[in-house]
Amino acid sequence: MSLVTDGSARSSAFADAGPRDEPLEKELTVDTQSLILSLGDATHAGRTFNVMPVTGDDPVLQIVVSGAEETPVYLTITDTQILCLVYLFEQNEIRPSALADLHESMLRISVPMPLSALGKVDNHYVVYGALSPTSSLTEVMQELVTLADNAIDLLQTFEDFLE
């Protein structure tokens, strides 16, 4: 499910994002409202983005990258980072006898995996990437595409460890 944005307005942070990025402009901090507007109208490496803000006290965006619809990315922004996160599976989905091997495999995969790392939030295993809050739109889009694709690869890789 996605919220279609009309993209009629551009955020100031991303108004001139692209080849003309200059150091001064990159100091502008990204916020979720500007991302909703910018991503809804953007394409990166042929991929598009469906953005849905999720109701709550703290702004979180659910972003579906075209071609990776089964692994929606949850994005939130703090003063120090843009955190992008995909939920992979829950602990109770893992075969108990495979838990140690899975953890070993996750630790080994996490280092070479481009732009992403593996972690755990409560009972959920996640893959995530973090960016500077002054990242450009292009950098955010690259992160989203890479993370969503990584998540699909990881789900296939870890399939044998799951019930």
Next chain:
Amino acid sequence: MNKPKDWPEETRAIQATQLAFDLSSDIQRAFRVASAMQDLNTSAMVRKVLQLPYRKKRIRPRLTVTLHDDDFVQLAERYGLPASDRAAIRQCVADELSAFASRFLTDPDADTSVK
């Protein structure tokens, strides 16, 4: 081990993401259930809620199951029938599915697990 450094704002952001994931999952589940109850596909259900035009064509109700050799062996054991008597096994399958539907329609919370 020393107490690890905590980052309250980052922890709060992660919790917000967790809440968002749970909420999204609940919303998706609600739409799957609502669309099934109204014989619509989920995208039509979303459009209906948003009062946008949607195709009212009902999904053709289909219920099929493909039984493999291993399935017949397993079912035969459960029904106390010879695995070779596939007609009788199919009859038992039909009866069991019908019984499930009767129970479910009168009490959706009924325990449907195999005893």
